[in-house]
Amino acid sequence: MSDFNRQVIDEFRANHGRVGGYFEGQDLLLLTTKGRKSGREHTTPVMYSRDGDRLLVYASAAGSPKHPDWYENLVANPEVTVELGDDRFEARAEPLQGEDRDQAYAAQAERIPQFGEYEETAAGRTIPVVALTRQ
Numbered sequence: 446m447s448d449f450n451r452q453v454i455d456e457f458r459a460n461h462g463r464v465g466g467y468f469e470g471q472d473l474l475l476l477t478t479k480g481r482k483s484g485r486e487h488t489t490p491v492m493y494s495r496d497g498d499r500l501l502v503y504a505s506a507a508g509s510p511k512h513p514d515w516y517e518n519l520v521a522n523p524e525v526t527v528e529l530g531d532d533r534f535e536a537r538a539e540p541l542q543g544e545d546r547d548q549a550y551a552a553q554a555e556r557i558p559q560f561g562e563y564e565e566t567a568a569g570r571t572i573p574v575v576a577l578t579r580q
Contacts, residue, residue, distance in 0.1 A: 453490045462530030475528035481521035504573040508566035536577040
């Protein structure tokens with residue numbers, strides 16, 4: 446885990462889900478996946494939006510040409526743990542497809558223009574949108 450992620454996770458947990466710096470004022474959750482190779486748990490801070498009872502997360506990797514490890518992990522094992530403020534719960538992850546994915550991503554890019562930029566720099570990679578449903 447990077448020092449940046451470790452600091453964000455520690456701050457998130459110490460401040461009931463609120464953080465400063467890069468993520469200040471953003472909707473942020475902690476997503477814990479099981480490593481597809483190691484089987485170990487990995488926790489990552491991820492921006493989200495709400496869609497009814499579901500939470501949507503975006504595998505943007507800040508516009509990297511490859512999917513983030515957390516995404517590859519949840520594709521291999523869709524049972525994840527979510528921390529939202531002080532609430533911690535199990536969820537099932539399901540990548541959105543087609544029009545559902547496109548509409549959800551466009552709405553996120555409208556809310557946070559940086560996500561539109563990520564699509565431009567992702568070297569043709571379609572950035573996945575994943576729905577998290579509480580179990």
